[in-house]
Amino acid sequence: MPDSLQERYSPNCPCFGCGPANAQGLHIRSFPQGDEVVADWTPAAHHEAFPGMLNGGIIGALLDCHSNWAAAYHLMRQAGADAPPCTVTADYAVKLLRPTPSDAPVHLRAHVVEAKDDRATVEATLASGGKVCATCRGTFVAVKPGHPAYHRW
Amino acid sequence: MPDSLQERYSPNCPCFGCGPANAQGLHIRSFPQGDEVVADWTPAAHHEAFPGMLNGGIIGALLDCHSNWAAAYHLMRQAGADAPPCTVTADYAVKLLRPTPSDAPVHLRAHVVEAKDDRATVEATLASGGKVCATCRGTFVAVKPGHPAYHRW
Numbered sequence: 482m483p484d485s486l487q488e489r490y491s492p493n494c495p496c497f498g499c500g501p502a503n504a505q506g507l508h509i510r511s512f513p514q515g516d517e518v519v520a521d522w523t524p525a526a527h528h529e530a531f532p533g534m535l536n537g538g539i540i541g542a543l544l545d546c547h548s549n550w551a552a553a554y555h556l557m558r559q560a561g562a563d564a565p566p567c568t569v570t571a572d573y574a575v576k577l578l579r580p581t582p583s584d585a586p587v588h589l590r591a592h593v594v595e596a597k598d599d600r601a602t603v604e605a606t607l608a609s610g611g612k613v614c615a616t617c618r619g620t621f622v623a624v625k626p627g628h629p630a631y632h633r634w
Numbered sequence: 635m636p637d638s639l640q641e642r643y644s645p646n647c648p649c650f651g652c653g654p655a656n657a658q659g660l661h662i663r664s665f666p667q668g669d670e671v672v673a674d675w676t677p678a679a680h681h682e683a684f685p686g687m688l689n690g691g692i693i694g695a696l697l698d699c700h701s702n703w704a705a706a707y708h709l710m711r712q713a714g715a716d717a718p719p720c721t722v723t724a725d726y727a728v729k730l731l732r733p734t735p736s737d738a739p740v741h742l743r744a745h746v747v748e749a750k751d752d753r754a755t756v757e758a759t760l761a762s763g764g765k766v767c768a769t770c771r772g773t774f775v776a777v778k779p780g781h782p783a784y785h786r787w
Contacts, residue, residue, distance in 0.1 A: 497681050497689035505658075505680035507691075527658035528650050530722075534782060536650040537723040538660075538698045542691020569683075570690040574727035575774060580782045629733045 485510035486518070486550050490565055498546030509543060509589070513549040518551035520589040528583065535581040537615075543589060544605050544617035545573050551591035552601035552621035558595060566623035571600070573619030581607065581614040599623045638663035639671070639703050644717055651699030662696060662742075664703040671704040673742040681736065688734040690768075696742060697758050697770035698726050704744035705754035705774035712749060719746040719776035724753070726772030734760065752776045 487499050487510060494500035499509040507528075511520045522543060530536040553565035560566075581587060591605035600622040607615040640652050640663060647653035652662040660681075664673045675696060683689040685770060706718035713719075744758035753775040760768040 496683045496686065498683075498691045503680055503682075527656055529656075530649045530651075531779075533646065534694070536699075537726070538651045538691070538695025541694040541698065541726070541728070542689070545691045545694065546689075569733075570730050572727065572729045573690070573694070574725065575694070576725045577723050580722075597709075 482513070485512055485520075486554055486565075487511065496546065498542045498551065507539070507542060507546070509546050511547050511589075511591075513554060514526070517590050517592045518547065518554060520547050521586050521590075522589065523586045524583040526583075527543050533583055535583045535587070537575070538583075540577065540581060540607055540615050541573065541575045543587070544575060544591075544607055544615065545570055545619060547589045548573065548591045548603040548605045548617060549617045549621045551593060551603050551605070552596075553623075555593040555596055555601050556599070556623055560573050560598075566599075566621050568601075568621040569628075571615055571620040571622050577614070577615045578616065579612065579614050585609055587614070636665070638665055638775050639707055639718075640664065644665065649699065651695045652703065660692070660695060660699070662699050662703075664700050664742075664744075666707060670745045671700065671707060672744075673700050674739050675742065676739045677736040679736075686736055688736045688740070690728070690730050693730065693734060693760055693768050694726065694728045694770070696740070697728060697744075697760055698723055698772060700742045701744045701756040701758045701770060701772045702774045704746060704756050704758070705749075706776075708711070708746040708749055708754050709752070709776055713751075716744065719752075721754075721774040721776050722781075724773040724775050725768055726755065729769045730767070732765065732767050734762050738762055756786075
């Protein structure tokens with residue numbers, strides 16, 4: 482399997498959702514695919530809301546970090562840069578359409594629907610067994626020098 | 635310290651966010667206080683986005699579960715019931731206003747802004763050091779018999 486965006490651009494990142502260097506994190510691995518960024522992720526038992534179903538906070542954490550990478554990758558390509566800008570989440574809104582099974586992988590898809598120089602709006606879905614279980618829309622902003630997140634991942 | 639809502643009404647719940655029985659979960663402990671439900675929670679190192687700052691997905695997970703308990707407790711009292719209905723999240727929207735330090739406890743506050751027989755809309759904040767770092771608005775629905783979450787927590 483080729484390197485994910487996270488492994489390629491932030492291998493030492495400790496982020497709970499997407500940091501390759503966080504031993505107890507979710508380890509989201511996001512890959513560009515056409516105009517989208519996609520990821521497959523397998524729940525662990527402690528990510529459940531109750532036996533058999535994935536917790537909604539974990540669903541949001543997956544969609545947040547994965548969408549943030551879709552935004553960063555888009556802004557990088559838009560600017561013709563070699564590395565993504567350090568983007569942070571300004572907001573994200575999750576709709577839980579149906580229970581998400583915790584005994585099967587989930588599939589994440591995200592795409593940028595609007596972008597300016599320093600920010601992007603991303604829409605994303607989380608599906609299980611081919612059915613969309615949750616959707617997300619979020620805004621992700623490239624931070625400037627002086628922000629506590631600047632060059633921190 | 636008296637029992638939290640979670641310890642009183644769902645001591646065996648394995649939920650990642652609020653289950654007393656999840657050894658690797660967040661263990662949110664929510665307490666009624668006037669018209670609000672409040673909680674204090676201390677981050678662990680692996681909940682960070684990058685060193686010193688809390689991950690936005692964890693922030694959403696905290697606000698989601700804590701708000702769900704505010705909804706369940708409100709619906710219980712509104713119905714004059716002895717135990718809360720089993721509520722699930724329909725949607726939640728998080729705004730991240732400023733970075734949230736990960737080296738200090740966060741304070742959660744939630745209150746119901748609208749309720750019907752079987753659902754409630756909840757607004758919540760997450761603050762650190764007296765400053766609101768994130769807000770959330772969500773909808774939480776009491777599930778009916780037959781739903782996979784019915785009587786599962």
